[in-house]
Amino acid sequence: MKKYWVVFRIALSERLVYRADFFISTFLRFIPIITTILLWKAIFDGSGKAQVGGLAYSQMVSYYLLVMVVRAFGSMPRLATGISTDIRDGELRKYLLQPIDYLTYLVTLRIAHKLVYIVMAAGPYSIVFWLCRDYMPGWPSGVNAVLSVVTLVLALCLGFGINALIGLMGFWFLEVASFIHVFMTAQYFLSGHMFPLGLLPDGVQQWVLLLPFAYETYYPTMIMLQRLETGEALRVIAVQFVWVCVLFVAGRVAWNRGLRRYAAFGG
C-alpha cells in the first residue's frame, strides 16, 4: 500500500505544475456549453412549451452545467489510449518487472489527477455556477448531497472501469486507437453528455438506459439535478455499484488472459 501512496504523491505534485494553463482552460471548457444552452433557448422559444423531455428550460441549463461536474469525475482522458500504447510498444514490461500491479498503479494515478483537478476546478466552477445561479436547482438537501457524492465517486470508478477495459483490448488487437475514437464518440451520445437521454423516443430510450454509459453521466446528473426520488436514486447507485463490480472482474480477467498472450514488442 505504501508504494501506491508514493505514486499518489508524485502524481499530485506533477499535476500542480501547470496551474495558469489549467485556470484558463477550465473556463474555456464552458464555451461549447454556452452554444448548447443558446440552442436550447431557441428550441424552448420555438416550441412554446414549458417543458421539453420532462425538463424546464432552467433545468436544461443546469443539466449541461452539472454534466461538467459529473464528467470532471468520470471522464478518463487518454486512459484507454495509454494502456493500449503501453501494450503495443512493449512499455508494459517496465511495470511487469516492478513489484507493482499495473491496474492499481493506474487507479492511484487517476485518483491523484482527479483530486487535483477537482480541487483546482472548484474555483472556476463555483464562479460559473454563481453566474448561472438563477438556473440552478438550489442547495441540495442533506440526503441528496450524500447521494450526489456517492454517485459521483461511483461515476469515477465506472469511467475508469469502462476505459481501462477498452484499453486492455490492446492485448488482442494491435491497433485500437481508431476504435477508441469511435468508442468515445458513441460514449458522448450514449452517456447523455450530448443531451439528456430522457429526450430519446421511448423505444430507443429503454435500450440506451440499460447500458452502463447511462450510469456514467445521465443518471448521476439527474441525481444532482434533484430530479430523482430518493428510492430511484438508490436504485441508480445500486446499479452503478453492480456495473463497477462487473467491470472490475472483467478488467481482471482481461488482464490475466491478455498477459498470457503478451509478446512484449519493441526494443
Place this chain on the structure above:
Amino acid sequence: MRAEYGKILVRFFKNSLIREMTFRGHFIVNVASEIGWVAMMLIFIKVIFANTPDVRGWTESQYLFLMGTHMLVTSIFEAFFFGNCWRISELVRTGHLDFVLVRPANTQFLLSLERINYPALANVPVGLGLCGYSLLEIGQAVSAGQVSLFALLIVASVAILYALLFTFAIMSVWLIRQTGVDHLWFYAVSLARYPAEIYRHFAGGTLWFVLVFVFPVLMVSNLPANVMVRAFEPTMVAYILVVAVVLVYLSTRVCHIALSWYRSASS
C-alpha cells in the same frame, strides 16, 4: 514559377497518399466513425424538431442543409490545413522549421500544404449527401448561379478558417510552445455548427457581434447554407468575401514578420 508550385503541390498530394496507404485500416475506421457521428447528429436533430417546428427560423430540412454545409467546410479544412497548422508549433519548438526555410519556395505555402489528411475527405460525400437530401425535402429548384455562389462561399469559409488558424499557429515563433491550435479549432467548430441566429438572443447580441465581426467564425457554414436554402443577403456575402481576402493577406504579413523573428532552436 507557377507551374513549379503546381508540381510541388502534386508531389505533396502523392507523398501524403503514400503515407496514408500504409495505414489503410485507419481510413475505413475513420469513415465508420464519421458515419456514427452523423447518425448521432441526425438523432439529435430529430429530437430537436420533435419538440419545435423551427430553431430561430430554420426548419428541419434547412437545418439539415446547414449541417451538411458545416461538414463540407470543416472536412475540407481538416483535409488540407488542420494537420499542417497543428504541426507548425512543433516545427518551431524542435527547430525543424529550419529545413522548411532553406527550401527555395514560399515558406507559408510549404507550411500550409505539405501533408494532406485524406481520411478527412470522407466527409465530403457525406456532407454533399445531406445537402442533397435536404434540397429534395425542401423540393425547391436551385439555380446554377446559387450553386456557384455556394461553392465560392465554401471556399471563402475555408479560407477564413485557414487564415485564423494559420495566423494563430505561426505565433508559436514568439511563444515557442504549443499554441493550442487544436483547442482553437474545437471551439471554432463548436461555435459555427449551429444557426447564427441563436447568438443574437444572448447578451444583447454582443456575442453574435464578436463572432461575426471580430473572430468571424459564425458566417462560416451559415452563410453558404443561407444562400442555398434561405435568403440571399448581398451585403453579408460581400462582407464574407472581403473578410476572407483580408484575413488571408494578413496571415501572409504575420507569417513574414514572425519568420523574421525566428531564431531557430538548439544547436
